[in-house]
Amino acid sequence: MFWSGNRLNTEKRILVPNHPNTAIDCASLVLTIGSEVYITPNSENDSKVKRILTVEEPQFIIPKGQFALLITEEEVHVPNQNIAFISFKAKYKYKGLINVSGFHVDPGWRGKLTFSVYNAGPSDVVLEKGNPFALIWYADLDQNGITNGDYSSNNYVKKDKPITTISSDKITDMTGDIFSPFKLKKDIDDLKEKYHKEIIDIRKEVHAIEGKLLIRTGLLIFTFISLVFIMIRILMK
Structure with missing residues:
Protein backbone atom coordinates (compact mmCIF):
# COMPACT_ATOMS: atom_id res chain seq x y z
CA MET A 1 0.00 0.00 0.00
CA ASP A 177 29.22 11.83 -29.32
CA ILE A 178 25.48 12.32 -28.87
CA PHE A 179 23.83 11.76 -32.24
CA SER A 180 20.60 13.52 -31.42
CA PRO A 181 18.11 14.61 -34.12
CA PHE A 182 18.95 18.24 -33.33
CA LYS A 183 22.70 17.70 -33.69
CA LEU A 184 22.21 15.77 -36.92
CA LYS A 185 19.99 18.56 -38.26
CA LYS A 186 22.63 21.13 -37.29
CA ASP A 187 25.35 19.09 -38.99
CA ILE A 188 23.21 18.79 -42.14
CA ASP A 189 22.48 22.54 -42.10
CA ASP A 190 26.20 23.27 -41.64
CA LEU A 191 27.03 21.01 -44.58
CA LYS A 192 24.35 22.68 -46.70
CA GLU A 193 25.75 26.10 -45.84
CA LYS A 194 29.32 24.95 -46.48
CA TYR A 195 28.52 23.41 -49.88
CA HIS A 196 26.28 26.33 -50.80
CA LYS A 197 29.21 28.69 -50.23
CA GLU A 198 31.51 26.37 -52.17
CA ILE A 199 29.04 26.20 -55.07
CA ILE A 200 28.81 30.01 -55.10
CA ASP A 201 32.62 30.26 -55.09
CA ILE A 202 32.84 27.71 -57.94
CA ARG A 203 30.24 29.63 -59.94
CA LYS A 204 32.23 32.83 -59.42
CA GLU A 205 35.37 31.09 -60.63
CA VAL A 206 33.52 29.66 -63.64
CA HIS A 207 32.13 33.11 -64.51
CA ALA A 208 35.61 34.59 -64.14
CA ILE A 209 37.08 31.91 -66.41
CA GLU A 210 34.26 32.41 -68.92
CA GLY A 211 34.97 36.14 -68.90
CA LYS A 212 38.68 35.56 -69.51
CA LEU A 213 37.89 33.09 -72.30
CA LEU A 214 35.56 35.58 -73.96
CA ILE A 215 38.22 38.27 -73.82
CA ARG A 216 40.89 35.95 -75.20
CA THR A 217 38.53 34.64 -77.87
CA GLY A 218 37.71 38.20 -78.85
CA LEU A 219 41.41 39.05 -79.07
CA LEU A 220 42.06 35.97 -81.21
CA ILE A 221 39.19 36.85 -83.55
CA PHE A 222 40.40 40.45 -83.78
CA THR A 223 43.94 39.27 -84.46
CA PHE A 224 42.73 36.82 -87.12
CA ILE A 225 40.62 39.46 -88.87
CA SER A 226 43.53 41.91 -88.76
CA LEU A 227 45.83 39.32 -90.32
CA VAL A 228 43.25 38.61 -93.04
CA PHE A 229 43.04 42.32 -93.92
CA ILE A 230 46.82 42.57 -93.98
CA MET A 231 47.08 39.55 -96.28
CA ILE A 232 44.41 40.97 -98.61
CA ARG A 233 46.29 44.29 -98.86
CA ILE A 234 49.53 42.51 -99.59
CA LEU A 235 47.91 40.40 -102.31
CA MET A 236 46.22 43.45 -103.88
CA LYS A 237 49.59 45.13 -104.29
Whole structure:
Protein backbone atom coordinates (compact mmCIF):
# COMPACT_ATOMS: atom_id res chain seq x y z
CA MET A 1 0.00 0.00 0.00
CA PHE A 2 1.26 3.47 -0.88
CA TRP A 3 1.80 5.95 1.92
CA SER A 4 -0.52 8.90 2.35
CA GLY A 5 0.61 12.47 2.82
CA ASN A 6 -0.22 12.23 6.52
CA ARG A 7 2.02 9.22 7.00
CA LEU A 8 4.81 10.86 5.02
CA ASN A 9 4.57 13.89 7.29
CA THR A 10 4.82 11.63 10.35
CA GLU A 11 7.82 9.67 9.03
CA LYS A 12 9.54 12.55 7.22
CA ARG A 13 12.41 12.85 9.71
CA ILE A 14 13.29 9.22 9.00
CA LEU A 15 12.89 9.44 5.22
CA VAL A 16 14.84 12.70 4.71
CA PRO A 17 16.64 13.09 8.06
CA ASN A 18 18.76 16.08 7.05
CA HIS A 19 15.89 17.99 5.45
CA PRO A 20 12.94 18.15 7.87
CA ASN A 21 11.30 20.94 5.86
CA THR A 22 10.93 18.81 2.73
CA ALA A 23 7.59 19.60 1.09
CA ILE A 24 4.82 17.05 0.64
CA ASP A 25 2.83 16.97 -2.60
CA CYS A 26 -0.32 14.90 -2.03
CA ALA A 27 1.15 11.42 -1.44
CA SER A 28 4.78 12.14 -2.33
CA LEU A 29 7.83 13.96 -1.02
CA VAL A 30 9.19 16.77 -3.19
CA LEU A 31 12.90 16.54 -4.01
CA THR A 32 14.95 19.50 -5.21
CA ILE A 33 17.94 19.91 -7.53
CA GLY A 34 21.25 19.68 -5.68
CA SER A 35 24.56 21.44 -6.19
CA GLU A 36 26.03 19.17 -8.89
CA VAL A 37 25.08 18.69 -12.51
CA TYR A 38 26.68 17.12 -15.56
CA ILE A 39 25.56 17.98 -19.10
CA THR A 40 26.85 16.23 -22.20
CA PRO A 41 28.86 18.69 -24.34
CA ASN A 42 26.96 20.43 -27.11
CA SER A 43 30.17 21.68 -28.75
CA GLU A 44 33.94 21.32 -28.48
CA ASN A 45 34.08 24.36 -26.18
CA ASP A 46 31.63 22.96 -23.58
CA SER A 47 32.91 21.49 -20.32
CA LYS A 48 33.34 17.72 -20.21
CA VAL A 49 33.18 17.45 -16.41
CA LYS A 50 30.46 18.05 -13.85
CA ARG A 51 29.60 21.57 -12.75
CA ILE A 52 29.19 22.77 -9.17
CA LEU A 53 26.21 25.10 -8.77
CA THR A 54 26.66 28.04 -6.41
CA VAL A 55 24.55 30.82 -4.93
CA GLU A 56 26.13 33.23 -7.43
CA GLU A 57 25.62 30.88 -10.41
CA PRO A 58 22.72 28.55 -9.57
CA GLN A 59 21.29 28.15 -13.09
CA PHE A 60 22.21 25.79 -15.89
CA ILE A 61 20.90 24.86 -19.33
CA ILE A 62 20.15 21.43 -20.78
CA PRO A 63 20.37 22.02 -24.55
CA LYS A 64 17.86 20.29 -26.77
CA GLY A 65 19.13 16.88 -27.81
CA GLN A 66 21.52 16.54 -24.86
CA PHE A 67 21.65 14.37 -21.74
CA ALA A 68 22.17 15.51 -18.15
CA LEU A 69 22.84 13.98 -14.75
CA LEU A 70 21.03 15.71 -11.88
CA ILE A 71 21.49 14.88 -8.21
CA THR A 72 19.01 15.71 -5.47
CA GLU A 73 19.79 18.05 -2.61
CA GLU A 74 18.09 15.66 -0.20
CA GLU A 75 19.63 12.44 1.10
CA VAL A 76 16.84 9.89 0.94
CA HIS A 77 16.30 6.86 3.17
CA VAL A 78 14.09 3.94 2.20
CA PRO A 79 13.46 1.67 5.21
CA ASN A 80 14.01 -2.08 4.78
CA GLN A 81 10.27 -2.74 4.89
CA ASN A 82 9.51 -0.27 2.09
CA ILE A 83 10.15 0.43 -1.57
CA ALA A 84 9.98 3.83 -3.24
CA PHE A 85 9.10 5.06 -6.71
CA ILE A 86 10.44 8.22 -8.32
CA SER A 87 9.63 10.54 -11.18
CA PHE A 88 10.15 14.18 -11.92
CA LYS A 89 7.42 16.79 -12.04
CA ALA A 90 5.05 16.94 -15.01
CA LYS A 91 5.92 20.54 -15.88
CA TYR A 92 9.42 19.40 -16.85
CA LYS A 93 8.04 16.53 -18.89
CA TYR A 94 5.94 19.02 -20.84
CA LYS A 95 9.18 20.85 -21.71
CA GLY A 96 10.45 17.63 -23.30
CA LEU A 97 12.62 16.17 -20.51
CA ILE A 98 12.60 12.37 -20.41
CA ASN A 99 13.75 10.29 -17.45
CA VAL A 100 16.15 7.66 -18.80
CA SER A 101 17.27 6.39 -15.40
CA GLY A 102 15.46 4.10 -12.97
CA PHE A 103 11.95 4.57 -11.61
CA HIS A 104 12.30 2.90 -8.22
CA VAL A 105 14.48 3.08 -5.10
CA ASP A 106 15.42 -0.18 -3.38
CA PRO A 107 14.68 -1.09 0.23
CA GLY A 108 17.57 -0.05 2.46
CA TRP A 109 18.71 2.78 0.19
CA ARG A 110 20.47 5.74 1.80
CA GLY A 111 21.86 8.68 -0.09
CA LYS A 112 21.08 11.20 -2.77
CA LEU A 113 19.27 10.22 -5.96
CA THR A 114 20.79 10.75 -9.39
CA PHE A 115 18.48 11.33 -12.36
CA SER A 116 19.63 10.82 -15.93
CA VAL A 117 17.48 12.95 -18.23
CA TYR A 118 17.32 13.64 -21.96
CA ASN A 119 15.98 16.84 -23.49
CA ALA A 120 13.78 15.67 -26.37
CA GLY A 121 11.95 18.99 -26.54
CA PRO A 122 12.27 21.68 -29.22
CA SER A 123 13.96 24.20 -26.89
CA ASP A 124 16.72 24.39 -24.32
CA VAL A 125 15.56 23.85 -20.72
CA VAL A 126 16.78 26.18 -17.97
CA LEU A 127 16.91 24.77 -14.43
CA GLU A 128 18.20 26.05 -11.12
CA LYS A 129 19.67 24.70 -7.91
CA GLY A 130 16.88 24.25 -5.37
CA ASN A 131 14.10 23.89 -7.96
CA PRO A 132 11.40 21.39 -6.86
CA PHE A 133 12.17 18.80 -9.49
CA ALA A 134 11.28 15.24 -8.52
CA LEU A 135 8.71 13.29 -6.49
CA ILE A 136 9.15 10.13 -4.43
CA TRP A 137 6.37 7.79 -3.32
CA TYR A 138 6.71 5.16 -0.59
CA ALA A 139 4.96 1.78 -0.38
CA ASP A 140 4.96 -1.08 2.12
CA LEU A 141 6.39 -4.50 1.31
CA ASP A 142 4.55 -7.69 2.26
CA GLN A 143 5.06 -9.46 5.57
CA ASN A 144 7.32 -12.21 4.17
CA GLY A 145 10.36 -10.07 4.85
CA ILE A 146 9.76 -10.00 8.59
CA THR A 147 12.20 -11.93 10.80
CA ASN A 148 11.86 -11.79 14.57
CA GLY A 149 9.22 -9.13 14.28
CA ASP A 150 11.03 -6.68 12.00
CA TYR A 151 12.88 -6.32 8.68
CA SER A 152 16.32 -5.65 10.17
CA SER A 153 17.70 -9.03 9.05
CA ASN A 154 16.19 -8.82 5.56
CA ASN A 155 18.91 -9.93 3.11
CA TYR A 156 17.20 -8.45 0.06
CA VAL A 157 17.96 -4.80 0.70
CA LYS A 158 20.39 -2.22 -0.65
CA LYS A 159 23.65 -2.32 1.28
CA ASP A 160 25.84 -0.01 -0.80
CA LYS A 161 27.56 3.03 0.67
CA PRO A 162 25.41 6.18 0.55
CA ILE A 163 25.79 8.18 -2.66
CA THR A 164 26.32 11.90 -2.08
CA THR A 165 27.86 13.03 -5.36
CA ILE A 166 27.81 12.47 -9.13
CA SER A 167 30.64 9.98 -9.55
CA SER A 168 33.24 10.05 -12.31
CA ASP A 169 32.04 6.59 -13.39
CA LYS A 170 28.57 7.93 -14.21
CA ILE A 171 30.09 10.80 -16.17
CA THR A 172 32.44 8.47 -18.05
CA ASP A 173 29.47 6.32 -19.06
CA MET A 174 27.91 9.35 -20.75
CA THR A 175 30.95 10.60 -22.66
CA GLY A 176 31.13 10.33 -26.43
CA ASP A 177 29.22 11.83 -29.32
CA ILE A 178 25.48 12.32 -28.87
CA PHE A 179 23.83 11.76 -32.24
CA SER A 180 20.60 13.52 -31.42
CA PRO A 181 18.11 14.61 -34.12
CA PHE A 182 18.95 18.24 -33.33
CA LYS A 183 22.70 17.70 -33.69
CA LEU A 184 22.21 15.77 -36.92
CA LYS A 185 19.99 18.56 -38.26
CA LYS A 186 22.63 21.13 -37.29
CA ASP A 187 25.35 19.09 -38.99
CA ILE A 188 23.21 18.79 -42.14
CA ASP A 189 22.48 22.54 -42.10
CA ASP A 190 26.20 23.27 -41.64
CA LEU A 191 27.03 21.01 -44.58
CA LYS A 192 24.35 22.68 -46.70
CA GLU A 193 25.75 26.10 -45.84
CA LYS A 194 29.32 24.95 -46.48
CA TYR A 195 28.52 23.41 -49.88
CA HIS A 196 26.28 26.33 -50.80
CA LYS A 197 29.21 28.69 -50.23
CA GLU A 198 31.51 26.37 -52.17
CA ILE A 199 29.04 26.20 -55.07
CA ILE A 200 28.81 30.01 -55.10
CA ASP A 201 32.62 30.26 -55.09
CA ILE A 202 32.84 27.71 -57.94
CA ARG A 203 30.24 29.63 -59.94
CA LYS A 204 32.23 32.83 -59.42
CA GLU A 205 35.37 31.09 -60.63
CA VAL A 206 33.52 29.66 -63.64
CA HIS A 207 32.13 33.11 -64.51
CA ALA A 208 35.61 34.59 -64.14
CA ILE A 209 37.08 31.91 -66.41
CA GLU A 210 34.26 32.41 -68.92
CA GLY A 211 34.97 36.14 -68.90
CA LYS A 212 38.68 35.56 -69.51
CA LEU A 213 37.89 33.09 -72.30
CA LEU A 214 35.56 35.58 -73.96
CA ILE A 215 38.22 38.27 -73.82
CA ARG A 216 40.89 35.95 -75.20
CA THR A 217 38.53 34.64 -77.87
CA GLY A 218 37.71 38.20 -78.85
CA LEU A 219 41.41 39.05 -79.07
CA LEU A 220 42.06 35.97 -81.21
CA ILE A 221 39.19 36.85 -83.55
CA PHE A 222 40.40 40.45 -83.78
CA THR A 223 43.94 39.27 -84.46
CA PHE A 224 42.73 36.82 -87.12
CA ILE A 225 40.62 39.46 -88.87
CA SER A 226 43.53 41.91 -88.76
CA LEU A 227 45.83 39.32 -90.32
CA VAL A 228 43.25 38.61 -93.04
CA PHE A 229 43.04 42.32 -93.92
CA ILE A 230 46.82 42.57 -93.98
CA MET A 231 47.08 39.55 -96.28
CA ILE A 232 44.41 40.97 -98.61
CA ARG A 233 46.29 44.29 -98.86
CA ILE A 234 49.53 42.51 -99.59
CA LEU A 235 47.91 40.40 -102.31
CA MET A 236 46.22 43.45 -103.88
CA LYS A 237 49.59 45.13 -104.29
